[in-house]
Amino acid sequence: MGPVIGMTPDKRAETPGAEKVAGLSQIYKMGSLPEAVDAARPKATLVDSESADDELTNLNWLHESTNLLTNFSLGSEDLPIVSPLYDIEGDDVPSFGSSCYQNPEKKSATSKPPYSFSLLIYMAIEHSPNKCLPVKEIYSWILNRFPYFATAPTGWKNSVRHNLSLNKCFQKVERSHGKVNGKGSLWCVDPEYKPNLMQALKKQPFPSASKSHGSLSPHYLSSVLKQNQLRTLKDSDIDAATAMMLLNTSIKQGILECEKPLPLKTALQKKRSYGNAFNHPSVVRLQESDSLATSIDPKEDHNYSASSMAAQRCASRSSVSSLSSVDEVYEFIPKSGHVGSDGSEGFHSEEDTDVDYEDDPLGDSGYASQACADTSEKGQSGKKMRKQSCQEIDEELKEAAGSLLHLAGIRTCLGSLISTAKTQNQKQRRK
């Protein structure tokens, strides 16, 4: 049985449009200075850092940080491609920028990459500064990273286009403002499907990770938590949703102690009845139905099928908790920052590509600029409302994270975390 046919109309109908694209997370800030990251992330500035400083449960350190992918090596040209969900393991603070990863594609340049086309496209898009790429750029990225395709039968490009067109994970964004830089559209990853893709990536065989290191992320998170290295976690740029996922995984693997894995969704639901979990020492009883699979279901892989995706899409829409990253929470926030033009993100377009970001007449030096044009045109009142919404969401996330952390049985280390965080804050303020 082939791919589900007749998907395209659905895909078109569901194409969320500019706002969503604008909300694509600003991932891959690897190698960039924190200032640059902040500048590129106006959404982070929406949170009153001053008032939030003393907030124990504040998730700013998650908000401000970028997606986990950032530090898991998709983001730098200097780094090989590995699963964003794997990393080296060790009790020491991982050096995310280190080159201790194996390099699947370089390891065997002539062998076929262990990634499906969907994942290759996903990586290519996520690697771009604005999470949008024309198909030609996708070709280039894949070619650059996987020399296999240089000698592979030419049909792979067809497959890429086929995937883009058929796979609901990918959204086409018209270059509305005068067909900038060539023909064709830009392709983005639907944020709602990002968890699926992430999950799919995680499932990919990575000898370097699985053999000697295993799944680092939960271990890493665990070690961070156990060592009360809040700063480390903060610096690690793990976003809230990912942290939740890792927490769950850690719990599942027995790294952290908890009765059962807790989906963020549950945390959000419970917090409404219990209030801030930090103020409720009682353990929330979880239901089986609220398994981790609610938000991270290995079966809900990237695929052609509309059914599983639709299910997740619905779930995603039904609750903030299912968002794949905090960025998605803020997806309605117009991007005012200038991203990528100064190279502060550590990203540079591939040498062999012919798209000149700096020549973008839209002044955003990226593709997403057109996509977010709609949102940027909204008025001041809209901004106020959005800011308010952000604060509300932030509160929700804070409480949800509080619930999670509490339930994960790590509350005991919070005292240390607090002091560590406060120390860091004080140091920063002095600077």
Next chain:
DNA sequence: ATAGTCATAAACATTC
């Protein structure tokens, strides 16, 4: 055996 996933190929339309 069946259904789902994925890769591949091909035809065709559209756009530049």
Next chain:
DNA sequence: AGAATGTTTATGACTA
């Protein structure tokens, strides 16, 4: 006109 891009359909291999 030709190339690039995008859509759709079909088929086969593989897997759970």
